[in-house]
């Protein structure tokens with residue numbers, strides 16, 4: 001719901017369509033003429049001038065909210081000598097974007113989804129939006145539950161029942177967190193459908209996924225942190241992907257750094273890793289196989305059931321859309337990887353042995369890809385690498401915090417959603 005009285009115009013920000021170049025106000029999500037394009041944020045500030053703040057709002061000039069808050073959430077980049085040696089390259093930097101105070105990483109829900117949630121809520125609030133809805137199976141939901149509690153901003157979260165156990169919050173979640181659970185469901189598609197109903201029927205603003213510029217530019221701060229710490233861009237960027245939005249974000253951040261003028265003209269090569277046997281982005285990029293989220297769903301679900309890194313199970317990534325994953329791979333001469341559970345496990349064990357810190361199953365997929373790439377010469381020993389360690393889950397958060405469960409406010413059945421039976425919803429949202 002947008003309250004016009006609160007609408008502020010952030011003079012420093014507009015959005016632009018990558019296809020037709022038309023410019024839109026900051027909050028716009030879709031180009032009038034090119035619905036299949038991701039609008040990109042365009043900031044008045046062109047030079048790279050990190051502020052003296054700690055945390056993610058060091059980069060407030062290149063984030064959608066006009067004003068940040070004081071927070072320790074944000075990217076951490078350090079040079080990992082021992083890991084580099086173990087992998088067989090000279091210059092390896094880890095973006096430890098989970099929770100490990102040992103290396104200065106204080107992301108309270110344990111993943112780089114924390115980079116997305118607070119900028120999104122601050123940005124929406126500056127524009128008079130009062131509540132937001134999202135469907136998520138895990139990390140995104142946790143990050144938004146925490147941010148909702150911290151900022152007193154209402155967030156409606158919809159999850160399939162099977163994912164409820166993954167939801168926790170490192171502080172007691174406040175009444176601003178409204179959790180809807182789809183009963184007897186393991187299917188994320190139903191949760192998405194329910195979130196769409198809440199958006200349409202009740203005027204709650206949609207989080208937007210890949211179309212949310214605060215999500216992308218929040219995630220893109222990993223590369224900015226590398227640029228600040230190292231004073232250059234890496235040759236290679238490695239990340240595990242489900243939607244690939246983080247890859248698009250790294251590309252966009254690289255374009256902004258080139259625009260600054262002091263980082264040369266070459267973008268980091270995007271190296272995007274997926275967990276075999278569910279690898280739709282890899283199959284599309286390497287075998288030109290079409291991505292068909294709603295075809296042969298049973299066989300897709302069977303493959304999803306076999307991957308260790310469930311957060312990477314996205315059947316409908318923004319791949320073909322203009323300004324999306326395919327364009328990001330093209331612009332950066334990128335590569336994709338299929339990494340088995342076993343390769344990921346070995347990578348995680350190596351990281352833990354060498355660096356003394358745990359990494360999550362998704363991040364281990366990216367490290368497995370780096371090992372493949374060094375093995376087959378796609379990354380050469382003298383090339384610099386940023387390994388985006390996207391999350392270490394609750395491993396260390398549970399050591400330092402009490403993990404609070406997030407209690408459902410509403411249970412819905414699949415039938416209620418399938419039949420657009422929204423009266424239950426209606427009563428809930430208007431009580």
Ligand SMILES: *Cc1c(COP(=O)(O)O)cnc(C)c1O
Nearest residue numbers: 241242243244245246362390391
């Ligand atoms: C969401 C997530 C990813 C994948 O991010 P996308 O760029 O959206 O594909 C990778 N690792 C972790 C830990 C995540 O939570």
